[in-house]
Amino acid sequence: MRDKNKDFKSASELTINPNHWSPEKQGYKDRVALINDEVKMKLRNDIQSIISLITQNYTEDADAEWLSEMIDRYHHPDKYKTQEEVEAETKLTFGQLMDDFLLKHKLSEVRRKNFRVVKRALLRYELYVRATKRGQKSFVLDIDNVTPDTLQDIWNFFENEHKYYELYPAIYEQIPEKRIPKPRGRNTLIDCFCRIRTFFLWCYEKKRTTNRPFDNFRIEECTYGTPVYITLEERDKLYEKDLSEHKQVEIQRDIFVFQSLIGCRVGDLYRMTKQNVINGAIEYIPRKTKEGNPVTVRVPLNDKAKAILEKYKDHEGNKLLPFISEQKYNDAIKKAFELAEVNRIVTILDPLTNEEVKKPLYEVASSHMARRTFIGNIYKKVKDPNLIGALSGHKEGSKAFSRYREIDEEMKKELVNLLD
Numbered sequence: 001m002r003d004k005n006k007d008f009k010s011a012s013e014l015t016i017n018p019n020h021w022s023p024e025k026q027g028y029k030d031r032v033a034l035i036n037d038e039v040k041m042k043l044r045n046d047i048q049s050i051i052s053l054i055t056q057n058y059t060e061d062a063d064a065e066w067l068s069e070m071i072d073r074y075h076h077p078d079k080y081k082t083q084e085e086v087e088a089e090t091k092l093t094f095g096q097l098m099d100d101f102l103l104k105h106k107l108s109e110v111r112r113k114n115f116r117v118v119k120r121a122l123l124r125y126e127l128y129v130r131a132t133k134r135g136q137k138s139f140v141l142d143i144d145n146v147t148p149d150t151l152q153d154i155w156n157f158f159e160n161e162h163k164y165y166e167l168y169p170a171i172y173e174q175i176p177e178k179r180i181p182k183p184r185g186r187n188t189l190i191d192c193f194c195r196i197r198t199f200f201l202w203c204y205e206k207k208r209t210t211n212r213p214f215d216n217f218r219i220e221e222c223t224y225g226t227p228v229y230i231t232l233e234e235r236d237k238l239y240e241k242d243l244s245e246h247k248q249v250e251i252q253r254d255i256f257v258f259q260s261l262i263g264c265r266v267g268d269l270y271r272m273t274k275q276n277v278i279n280g281a282i283e284y285i286p287r288k289t290k291e292g293n294p295v296t297v298r299v300p301l302n303d304k305a306k307a308i309l310e311k312y313k314d315h316e317g318n319k320l321l322p323f324i325s326e327q328k329y330n331d332a333i334k335k336a337f338e339l340a341e342v343n344r345i346v347t348i349l350d351p352l353t354n355e356e357v358k359k360p361l362y363e364v365a366s367s368h369m370a371r372r373t374f375i376g377n378i379y380k381k382v383k384d385p386n387l388i389g390a391l392s393g394h395k396e397g398s399k400a401f402s403r404y405r406e407i408d409e410e411m412k413k414e415l416v417n418l419l420d
Contacts, residue, residue, distance in 0.1 A: 001054065001067050008064040012071050014046055050074050094141035095123055101202050108287060110267065118195045120175050125157045127171045128164060143200075143209045148217040151193070158189055185351030187222040194219060225349035225356070228364060229372035234342050235260060239304070241340035248324075249339065252332035254308050255321050256370050261305040263374030264297075266329070266367040272320040277301070277309065330366045337362035
């Protein structure tokens with residue numbers, strides 16, 4: 001490199017037989033037959049690229065060390081990349097980031113499964129945008145570029161996804177679901193977005209992004225109606241109904257009554273074996289607390305619960321009772337209620353419209369009603385949430401009991417009305 005008083009030399013990593021070199025052409029001589037044209041062209045291009053790099057970056061302060069660095073930059077560009085450039089090149093996709101989150105963030109298996117459902121829906125959103133929005137055929141969800149407007153668009157997609165299943169079948173061929181998508185209610189959408197927010201906060205804390213789109217995207221609280229449960233009289237009517245002509249319904253009815261006597265979640269019930277019965281009580285660790293602060297719940301068995309266990313003590317396998325799939329269990333519960341004529345009209349919140357609707361008990365009965373029946377009937381007698389939580393597995397300070405206080409208020413009104 002020559003300029004005024006400067007005359008520096010630095011070797012590159014390019015090689016050529018000196019007998020083949022042409023100073024005029026800055027490359028191979030014309031009549032070198034042993035070397036193919038591709039090799040000749042590559043050498044010429046490399047030389048021109050090095051000269052161009054030096055010319056573009058040259059300053060009056062340039063010296064021999066600078067010249068060597070420029071040549072080294074050409075041959076080994078990765079050595080000189082900034083951290084930002086390296087991160088940009090090795091940046092994980094949105095889906096890969098979620099996989100990393102699921103691998104490294106502490107979650108119960110149930111929550112991990114719920115996050116996977118959200119992940120698949122987000123990847124379908126990506127395909128939906130490519131398929132439907134003009135100029136977005138190469139759209140990708142980028143953790144750094146998601147805005148509150150993007151979140152609103154995702155909300156709209158989640159809310160209407162059940163309509164797109166038939167309109168855009170290719171999307172569901174690429175990222176399928178076990179079941180055909182059903183309309184998502186407001187509470188379900190809120191749950192989905194709380195999970196997406198958790199993922200974004202994790203990415204922010206782990207320095208995977210500086211983007212915080214949820215700072216300007218408000219997620220409302222879920223709305224729950226007053227918990228619906230059956231009275232002890234209704235439970236006994238259900239339990240005493242002769243269902244011998246509907247054997248499977250009878251079995252599942254008995255399991256429902258048993259669940260209403262120990263108050264556990266259905267997931268915990270289904271994991272129970274005969275070894276969970278210890279000294280006249282059921283002992284288990286609720287799955288919801290297992291990963292966080294594991295607490296053993298012990299619920300003494302009353303005579304009805306013991307009678308049900310005795311009735312099925314010889315069933316096959318080590319499971320506590322003859323369980324079937326949760327969906328079939330819920331179907332059998334509804335059928336048992338209907339056959340037993342447990343048909344009181346109750347008010348519930350429609351999960352899709354969030355409006356109050358009136359329905360008979362046998363239409364809304366489910367495994368979770370067994371848990372509510374346990375909690376609700378005890379709450380009528382004992383107003384200590386922590387004491388009930390010791391039996392139900394609720395965390396201390398759980399908001400769930402506030403909804404049972406509303407029931408208590410209704411009971412007070414009914415009592416006062418007796419004075420009219």
